[in-house]
Amino acid sequence: MASRPPPAGRPGKPPGVSLNRALSKLGLCSRTQAELLIAEGRVRVGGKVVRDAALRVDLNRDRIVVDGAPVIAERKVYVMLNKPRGLVTTRDDPQQRDTVYACLEGLDLPFVSPVGRLDKASEGLLLMTNDTHFANRLMDPASHLPKTYHVQVGTVPDEAMLETLRAGVSVDGETLTATSIMLLRSGGRTAWLEIVLDEGRNRHIRRLLAAHGIEVKRLIRIAIGRLPLGDLAKGTARHLTPEELALLGS
Known part of the structure; x- marks a missing residue:
């Protein structure tokens, strides 16, 4: 043949x-x-x-x-904002929910897009820019850029539970792991954990904790790489300084 x-x-x-x-x-x-x-x-x-x-x-x-x-190319801008709970990370929402763009009012900006996302119930550091090369570099899984979160949970995990969480879990065919998980403080029936990720799967932390029956009460991103949220007031935004851009490798 x-x-x-x-x-x-x-x-x-x-x-x-x-x-x-x-x-x-x-x-x-x-x-x-x-x-x-x-x-x-x-x-x-x-x-x-x-x-x-x-x-x-x-x-x-x-x-x-x-x-x-x-249409002329706009200047490159880099903005950090402290996202409040209840806003969605998008510009055009079919459900007409409030978006993070409400935090940009008062800033003289061209069109900017979020660098990654925080879900509606999550808070904290979100970057926005019109520099697609910058955004793609930060979001590239190969960069392993760490992102640090403070998470309030509805239980006080002991060391054995923390070790179980650190081992990771398979959820819906995805392996969810964290770079590090540590107990920050506890009181009553709740505790605060610091969780560091070097990848960003959909609702990563919430799914990881839910797989072990742990309720997330608050989730706040406090740093991206070496860039901290700092004392930026909730719901406000400002331009990144050259020194802060350098912390992100720019």
Whole structure:
């Protein structure tokens, strides 16, 4: 029997980035908002109206115009905020819930996106930027950037329980582990733990503790890498200083 020829390789993607992503990278809006602008015929590339959000464009060569005005790359900004409980980490929420963007009011900012997420019930340090290279580097699992949390739990774990937590657990096919877990203090029926992660799976800490029947009462991120939350007031945001950017390796 004649041998079957090998399957043809898949062609690579054309150079450049998709148009909706280009508008986001340039700091104009989110990708979702960009798709709406494109669908409404408000975006031109090279003088022609484009309605295909997947069209590949070259940010260094193609002239992109929205509503008659050229889109110019915004300055790079880096913001830290102290997220309160009850806000969602998104700009456009279908359920119309309050978002972290309420914390940015009063700051003169281009469009910025969160670097990673904190769920609605969680609090603490959240970074936002329009520098996609910076964000991707911090979120890259290969970077193993540690994130430190203080977690109030509805029990007082003994050393044996702490060792069990440190060993990790498999939940829904995922292995959930922590870099370190230590008891900070306890009182009555609750305790505060310090938990350090070097990866960020969905609801990582809550699922890890729930697997052992431990209730999370509060969860606060207090540091990303060597950058601490410090004394930033809850619900407020400010620009990172050059020294703080250096702590993140920038």
